Amino acid sequence: QVQLVESGGGLVQAGGSLRLSCVASGDTHCVSAMDWYRQAPGKERELVAVLGNGGRLYYGDSVKGRFTITRDFSTHTTYLQMNTLKPEDTAVYYCNAEPAIATTCPQVEYWGQGTLVTVSE
Secondary structure, three states, X not given: OEEEEEEOOEEEEOOOOEXXXXXXXXXXXXXXXXXXEEEOOOOXXXXXXXXXXXXXXXXXXXXXXXXXXXXXXXXXEEEEEEOOOOHHHOEEEEEEEEEOOOOOOOXXXXXXXXEEEEEEO
C-alpha cells in the first residue's frame, strides 16, 4: 500500500507562485512515475505533469513553461512548482503514483486527497 498526502495549496494573486508537495509513504518501492492532476469546478480532471522514475517528463500545454515537477527520492516527496499563476489555474490539485512493474506490487494507482489552489485576478 502507498499513501499520498498533498500540501501547499492556498490563495495567491495572478502572477504569483506556489509550490505543492506530495509525500509518499508505505510501500514506496512500488511507485514508478509520479503525476500531478488538477480538477477545476465543473471541469474534467486534467493531467498537469508527469515525472517518470527514469526522468521522463510531461507537461500539459496549459502549464508548459510555468510549472515544474521535481522529485526528492530521499524524502519520497514530489513537488510541483507553479509560477506565473493564472486564474484558470484554480483547481484542486492531486498527486498520483503509478505502480512499479513488479509481482510484489499491486498494479493499481494511488491518489492523494487533493489540495486547493485558488488564483485571484
